[in-house]
């Protein structure tokens with residue numbers, strides 16, 4: 281018998297080896313250390329919604345959880361009435377018709393939806409186009425699925441975006457298969473109007489590109505602006521899908537309820553892969569989500585009022601202390617260029633400086649990609665009183 285010790289297994293984790301270290305980790309670590317020292321840090325870093333979920337949904341969850349019939353495996357595509365509730369909301373909100381049977385699937389939030397969607401859309405050798413700067417999963421969902429990534433800037437004008445997109449598509453071989461977009465955009469808060477999507481659908485058709493629109497901020501907008509759905513464009517379902525989530529507008533982040541809607545072939549492919557991977561969200565959560573989708577329109581209005589109040593408190597405060605920032609029309613973020621005199625510092629060092637001297641945590645723009653450098657992102661997840669306190673801390677730093 282061979283008495284040599286067994287060799288250790290090859291733990292080289294090839295699939296995740298290309299993932300960069302989490303850029304926000306530095307701020308998270310410093311924040312934790314400061315809190316351990318007893319400092320009161322105002323956390324506008326992580327976009328984790330703090331507004332309590334709709335009471336009607338919480339009550340329904342409690343009731344449904346008491347019923348043992350709901351303790352079994354559920355359906356991985358989502359129970360029929362939940363899919364119907366999404367279709368009904370799309371009809372009410374956007375005038376978009378969806379077949380709940382074939383054009384809607386439930387996901388464990390938009391994030392999981394996007395990750396598994398990429399498993400069905402791309403494979404090694406394919407190219408995906410993603411926004412720059414970007415919410416990290418927009419890049420890494422396709423990357424983890426093995427695709428090559430090209431970044432398309434969302435920072436310039438619409439003309440700049442199309443120029444960059446056209447150049448990239450025509451200069452890439454094999455042609456890119458997928459374009460990920462997301463408006464209102466995290467982190468830049470960029471918004472678009474319906475004609476932008478009309479042009480995009482034409483472009484996708486002409487270049488054999490499949491569109492994936494992450495519509496996480498569908499329900500958070502201000503000053504009369506109404507974010508359009510990609511699916512409002514006639515024929516958009518032929519070339520695209522959209523991700524919708526209860527995380528932001530319904531403030532149900534921890535519940536993990538999202539949807540992919542649109543192209544039936546892609547939805548069916550996603551349903552197939554998900555049938556291997558999960559048994560569906562806990563059924564009481566699905567039942568309560570139906571109530572949220574059907575009965576919480578007024579609640580969403582209040583969520584918007586709350587974020588608008590915080591946005592105004594932050595923008596007015598920053599402008600008062602000499603940091604000129606433009607008010608966003610959508611999302612729960614403020615995207616701010618580094619204040620005058622701090623441009624050289626870079627966004628990570630500036631974020632560390634704000635944390636250590638002003639006791640305010642923000643996300644350094646560079647964490648969202650190289651073109652995010654020169655900016656920081658504020659998440660509006662503390663109340664107005666705390667935001668005014670944050671502005672006082674910032675004033676001390678800038679003085």
Ligand SMILES: Cc1ncc(COP(=O)(O)O)c(C=O)c1O
Nearest residue numbers: 389390391415466496525527538
């Ligand atoms: C653009 C975008 N997509 C998706 C998500 C996550 O959504 P979910 O909680 O539904 O996974 C976020 C959260 O910050 C986001 O900003």
